[in-house]
Amino acid sequence: MERIYPGIKADIEVVDVATPLSYERNTDNWQGSSCGWLLTTQTMPWMISGLQKTLPGLRNFYRIGQWVEPGGSLPIVAMSGRNVIQQICHQDHKAFIAIEP
Numbered sequence: 001m002e003r004i005y006p007g008i009k010a011d012i013e014v015v016d017v018a019t020p021l022s023y024e025r026n027t028d029n030w031q032g033s034s035c036g037w038l039l040t041t042q043t044m045p046w047m048i049s050g051l052q053k054t055l056p057g058l059r060n061f062y063r064i065g066q067w068v069e070p071g072g073s074l075p076i077v078a079m080s081g082r083n084v085i086q087q088i089c090h091q092d093h094k095a096f097i098a099i100e101p
């Protein structure tokens with residue numbers, strides 16, 4: 001992080017040492033599991049299709065993250081947010097432009 005964002009190290013005030021129980025408490029994930037959904041023959045195909053990002057009757061609301069992208073992980077949840085922004089740009093007839101950091 002320091003290499004990409006010089007100076008960020010000085011902004012760290014607290015370092016939290018977490019255990020699986022911390023993850024269970026903070027995320028409510030089963031036994032503090034890391035990526036939300038348990039992958040089974042039922043949930044595995046949702047890794048490809050993803051789950052619905054909108055909810056009926058709730059305009060301008062989008063869900064992103066590991067609970068709508070079975071498999072989870074940081075790259076996938078980042079992609080989840082990116083894809084929703086792309087979808088919103090499309091709906092607003094705006095160009096979606098991605099830049100690399």
Ligand SMILES: Cc1cc2nc3c(=O)[nH]c(=O)nc-3n(C[C@H](O)[C@H](O)[C@H](O)COP(=O)(O)OP(=O)(O)OC[C@H]3O[C@@H](n4cnc5c(N)ncnc54)[C@H](O)[C@@H]3O)c2cc1C
Pocket residue numbers: 023026027032033034035036064065066067072073074075077
């Ligand atoms: C121990 C561990 C190791 C991992 N290692 C890796 C790894 O090496 N590589 C990798 O790619 N992935 C790893 N993962 C998985 C990855 O961290 C998750 O898939 C990813 O962080 C999920 O992102 P998310 O945004 O969906 O959910 P989260 O990161 O859980 O974000 C949800 C946020 O919502 C907040 N929140 C919850 N309820 C409320 C509420 N009612 N109101 C307001 N805010 C709320 C939570 O505090 C949290 O900040 C690991 C996970 C764990 C637990």
